[in-house]
Amino acid sequence: MALSFKQEAERQMEQIERGVVEIIPREELLRKLEKSIKEKKPLRIKLGLDPTAPDIHLGHTVVLNKLRQFQDLGHEVHLIIGDFTGRIGDPSGKSETRKQLSEDEIMINARTYQEQIYKVLDREKTIMHFNSEWLGRMTFIDVLQLAGKYTVARMMERDDFEKRFKEGLPIGVHELMYPLMQGYDSVALEADVEMGGTDQKFNLLVGRHLLREYGLEPQVALMMPILEGTDGIQKMSKSLGNYIGVSEEPYEMFGKTMSINDRLICRYFELLTRVPMPEIEEMRTKMEKREMNPRDAKMRLAIEIISTFH
Amino acid sequence: MALSFKQEAERQMEQIERGVVEIIPREELLRKLEKSIKEKKPLRIKLGLDPTAPDIHLGHTVVLNKLRQFQDLGHEVHLIIGDFTGRIGDPSGKSETRKQLSEDEIMINARTYQEQIYKVLDREKTIMHFNSEWLGRMTFIDVLQLAGKYTVARMMERDDFEKRFKEGLPIGVHELMYPLMQGYDSVALEADVEMGGTDQKFNLLVGRHLLREYGLEPQVALMMPILEGTDGIQKMSKSLGNYIGVSEEPYEMFGKTMSINDRLICRYFELLTRVPMPEIEEMRTKMEKREMNPRDAKMRLAIEIISTFH
Numbered sequence: 001m002a003l004s005f006k007q008e009a010e011r012q013m014e015q016i017e018r019g020v021v022e023i024i025p026r027e028e029l030l031r032k033l034e035k036s037i038k039e040k041k042p043l044r045i046k047l048g049l050d051p052t053a054p055d056i057h058l059g060h061t062v063v064l065n066k067l068r069q070f071q072d073l074g075h076e077v078h079l080i081i082g083d084f085t086g087r088i089g090d091p092s093g094k095s096e097t098r099k100q101l102s103e104d105e106i107m108i109n110a111r112t113y114q115e116q117i118y119k120v121l122d123r124e125k126t127i128m129h130f131n132s133e134w135l136g137r138m139t140f141i142d143v144l145q146l147a148g149k150y151t152v153a154r155m156m157e158r159d160d161f162e163k164r165f166k167e168g169l170p171i172g173v174h175e176l177m178y179p180l181m182q183g184y185d186s187v188a189l190e191a192d193v194e195m196g197g198t199d200q201k202f203n204l205l206v207g208r209h210l211l212r213e214y215g216l217e218p219q220v221a222l223m224m225p226i227l228e229g230t231d232g233i234q235k236m237s238k239s240l241g242n243y244i245g246v247s248e249e250p251y252e253m254f255g256k257t258m259s260i261n262d263r264l265i266c267r268y269f270e271l272l273t274r275v276p277m278p279e280i281e282e283m284r285t286k287m288e289k290r291e292m293n294p295r296d297a298k299m300r301l302a303i304e305i306i307s308t309f310h
Numbered sequence: 311m312a313l314s315f316k317q318e319a320e321r322q323m324e325q326i327e328r329g330v331v332e333i334i335p336r337e338e339l340l341r342k343l344e345k346s347i348k349e350k351k352p353l354r355i356k357l358g359l360d361p362t363a364p365d366i367h368l369g370h371t372v373v374l375n376k377l378r379q380f381q382d383l384g385h386e387v388h389l390i391i392g393d394f395t396g397r398i399g400d401p402s403g404k405s406e407t408r409k410q411l412s413e414d415e416i417m418i419n420a421r422t423y424q425e426q427i428y429k430v431l432d433r434e435k436t437i438m439h440f441n442s443e444w445l446g447r448m449t450f451i452d453v454l455q456l457a458g459k460y461t462v463a464r465m466m467e468r469d470d471f472e473k474r475f476k477e478g479l480p481i482g483v484h485e486l487m488y489p490l491m492q493g494y495d496s497v498a499l500e501a502d503v504e505m506g507g508t509d510q511k512f513n514l515l516v517g518r519h520l521l522r523e524y525g526l527e528p529q530v531a532l533m534m535p536i537l538e539g540t541d542g543i544q545k546m547s548k549s550l551g552n553y554i555g556v557s558e559e560p561y562e563m564f565g566k567t568m569s570i571n572d573r574l575i576c577r578y579f580e581l582l583t584r585v586p587m588p589e590i591e592e593m594r595t596k597m598e599k600r601e602m603n604p605r606d607a608k609m610r611l612a613i614e615i616i617s618t619f620h
Contacts, residue, residue, distance in 0.1 A: 084450070135450055136449070136450065136451075138449075138450045139446070139448075139449070139450075140394070140445055140446065140448045140449075140450075140452075140453055141446075142450075143450055143453050143487075144484045144487060145484075146484075147482065147483040147484035147486075147487065148482045148483070148484040149482075150482070150483050151480040151481055151482060151483065152462070152466075152471075152475065152481040152482070152483055152485075152486060153475060153478070153480065153481065155483060156462075161462075165462065165463060168463070170461040170463065171461055171462040171463065172457065172458045172459075172460070172461060172462070173457040173458070173460050173461065173462055173465060173486050173487070173490065174454045174455075174457035174458040175462075176457075176462060176483050176486070177453075177454060177457065177483070180483065
C-alpha cells in the first residue's frame, strides 16, 4: 500500500514538473504529495496577486495553468488578493518605489482579476482571500515581531534592492516589509506550496523561512518561467506591446498567435495548453524534420488558446 | 519691545549653550525662544528614555541638568518612557541586537527612573509619557506610512548600523524602525527641542525630519557631551566601574569625586552643577596659577553633587 501512495505521488510530481523552472526542495514536495494522498487531504497551493495589473495576459496564465493542474490533481488553490500589500506595492524587479494604490483602485483591480482568472481556474477548488483579513488586524507589536524574523542584510540580497542600493536609488524602509507581508500571508494560510515566476524566488523563500520561524511546516517554493512575448525576445509585457491579453477577441488572439516566432511554438504549447507532453514532443520532431508546417502547429495552438478563454 | 524679546531670548540662549556640543540649527532655537517669550508659551523640550538602565549615574544627569535649566527658564519638559520601544531596544552604539524587555521589566525600570529623576528635575514642570500611548494604537498601515518617510540608505548611514552591516553582523529589519519610533514620539508630542547625548544625533535628526514630513514645525536637536568617567579616559559607564551613581551614599559620592582626575574638575562643574560659569573659570585660572589646590575644588564639587541628590 505504502508503495502505491509513493507511486501516485510520483505520478502527480511528473505532471507538476511540466514547464517548471525550480522546486525548492523537490523531495519535500514529493513527501507532501504522498502525505496528502495518504491522508486524503488536499495540499494548500498559494498564489499571491498584487492587484496592480487588471489586464491579464498569457504571461500571467503560465502560473494559473500550473495552479489548474494542481486542482485537477485534487489540491486546493488559495489566491491572495494583496489588497493590503497593494497599498505599498511590490518593488520586485522595479527600479523605483512603486506608487501606492488607493482602496478603490485595488477593489476595481481585484474584481477584474476575478472575472479573468476563472477562465483558467476551477472556481470550486479556488479559495479567494484578501490579505487585509490578517494584515489589517496586526498591531505595531505584531509588525515588529514579524520584522524581527529577518535581517536587513538578507533582505538587501534581493536583486532589485541590491541594485537600487548600489546605484543610490531610494528604497523606502516600508519596502523591506513587502516580502515579509507576502511571507506572512503563507503563515496565515499555512500554505504547503507557494507559486510564482522566477522573479518571485526571493519572496517565496522568505515565506518558507517565516513558516518555519512561526513553528509551522515550511512551504515549498515552485517557480515557473517568465513567458517570452510574441516577439520571442523580451518577456511578455503590456508595455512592450508583445502580449496576448486574455480578454482579447478571438480574431485578435488568432492573429497574434499566428505571428509568433516559430521557436516559441512548443514552449507556448507546454506552458499555455493542456496538450500532453508526448504530443508536443511529436510536433517538435515533425517540425524539425520538416514533416509538419509550423503554420499548422500554430493554428492548433491558436485554437487551444482561444478555447480556453472563449 | 521687539528688541527686548530678542535680548531675553539671547540671554536664555547663553545659559542653554553652557556645556552643549551642538544645536541644530542654533538660529531656529533662538527664534523659538523669542516666540515663546513673546507669546508666553513654554517650549516643549523632549527627552526619550529607553528603560533599560534603571541605575542612573552622573553621566545620565548631564542631559537632565540641561532639562532643569530649560525648566528654570520657564519651559516644559516632556519625558518619554520608551515602554513601547523598550520592547525592541535601542541598538544605538551597540554592536549587537539588544535583548527585548518584558512588560514587567519595563515597568520596574520606569518606576526606578521616576524615583531618581526628580532629584534633578522640577516635578511641577515635567510631564511624563509612555510612548505606548500613541505607538500602541498604530495599525500596520500607520506603520507603513511612517516607514515610508525614510529610506534604507539614510538609515544605514547611522554609525552602528553601517558598522554592523559592513562587518556582516545581523541587523533585524525591526531595528530600522527604532529611530522612526523615537522620531514619531516627537510628532505625537509636537516637540520643539529634543535633547540627547552626541550618540543620539542621528535619531534626533530623524525626529526633526519626521516632524516636517507630518506637516509640523521641525524640532531642534540639542546634543550634550558624553561624560567621562572618574578615570578621565573612558565614558562613564556602570560596566566600566568608573561611575558615580545618583543613589549612592554621600560618603561614596564624596570618595569617588575626590578620586577623579584633576583635568575633569572644571568639566564636572560645568556639566553637573549649577555653579555659575564665571566662578568655574575663576577656579580654573586659580588652579592653573597654583593659587588653588585642586583638592579644595574637588571638595566643593563633591558637596555640590551630594547636595543635588541627598
